[in-house]
Amino acid sequence: MTISTYNTRTGKKEPLATIKENHVNLYVCGITVYDYCHLGHARSTLVFDMIVRYLRYRGKTVTFIRNFTDIDDKIIKRAAEQNTTTEELSNRFIQAFHEDMISLGNLTPDLEPKATEHIPEIIELIETLMAKELAYETEGDVYYRVERFPHYGALSGRNLDDMMAGARIAVSAKKENPMDFALWKSSKPGEPTWESPWGPGRPGWHIECSAMSKKYLGDTFDIHGGGKDLIFPHHENEIAQSEGASGKPFVNTWIHHGFVTIKDEKMSKSLGNFLTIREMLERYPAEILRLFVFSAHYRTPLDFTDQAMHDAETGLDRMYSCLAAVAGLPQSGSGASAIGKKDRQKLEKLEERFCQALDNDFNTAQALGHIFDVVKTINKITHHLPENPGQEDLDLLTKSSNTLKRVGEILGILQQEPVAYLQAKQQKVLASLEISPAEIDNLIAQRNRARDEKNWDRADQIRAELLVKQIEIKDSASGTTWQVKI
């Protein structure tokens, strides 16, 4: 089995070929740190978290780099507004980002380089471009000469003439061509600056990714990722910079994920229709958010609704209930096997089917379908298990439950103790209710007395009373149990 990925560069799904066998060098564009991250950023980190986990699961070693852009116009502006330094501001939001990552349960990249810590590398790269006449200096600014780079626009499928026709580019007298972009910007008084051959200034937006990826991964590496909105101009410009300087191919595989939308509109800072990760996690546990994000393929838009979150939550409860049921089975039995061939196969093939789905361009939606399919099968089996089950069947159920947890780990779900998960959930809701367990037990005792007297009206009345307070009761041969209605 080979892993195939959709490559933006070629526009096709293709087998993932790496430069070094069984090693993947991955560079993901991180955030510009001037504010809290929203759900769209969360999707980005979750998607690459899953990809890294899966590649490692499939036996590859992965060098995972995600940068911080900690100097740019927005940071300068925001710092001025808050009467602080760009350094303080960016450090504050890097810290916030790290907190968010921990809350989301994401792995930490192997390296999280910052632009401001790579100024010498950036200057060196610009000097190379200057020497090749791919860049020019005007009044302390340095621009990239896009007309000199023959493949400019190849990644995003545009050409310079079309883009100029679009004419949405602010024409600057300093530029030879309106499409030329800044590599180095001269600084205004009061702005953070670094010394350079072109005078005091700071790097442009795109150059740090070229400089840092080169430093840590070399001129050519395996996968470069980010949101679809980075294809143009950010990644296009990175290619122009890196390939212009090195003369070698920059990246073999480009992976771009889709946006999170609200009411089918892109969630973005400029539209103001965003929900920060923090706000989100106050409302829903991270595991539910992960399930929601992975319920759609990473390249399609993902529309956020409370209904969708509710669906994810119900689905997760279903998975944990299934795991809890298996955990509650006896350890041993001496009966005959009762699991049919078809069901047995379904359970045994889970891992294989899960991998097939993820091999196919990380199709998490399909993979989750297989998980639910197995959950359904396990539920069916446990429900029909005879009083003295077969040892073989018990072993298969335990094994399947472990497989569920193992594949769940790739998505960052199902890692809690199932019984504890369900209890914690009950308790959380219970804490917000206006009834104590003692009161509930008291009412159930009263109801059971009524039932013994066959006073069904009274019994039903108590049950209805409890239900109003979100308490559901279950009568069974071994007594009455209750749970919070979720």
Next chain:
RNA sequence: GGCGGCAUAGCCAAGUGGCUAAGGCAGUGGUCUGCAAAACCAUUAUUCCCCAGUUCGACUCUGGGUGCCGCCUCCA
């Protein structure tokens, strides 16, 4: 205007040139129960936006149309 993507049941969402069009949520009928709940069983798209073409055969390929979204300015 240029470039790209999407359109599958009430909602969400996979998928394939021909075998039953996954799965989740919601709904309905049944088993169980004093009645319920939970769980389980069954059931819910003769059909995949519309039109034309290619093909023995298309939802899947080609062309056209419609609608929605994104990028072209900062953006994950």
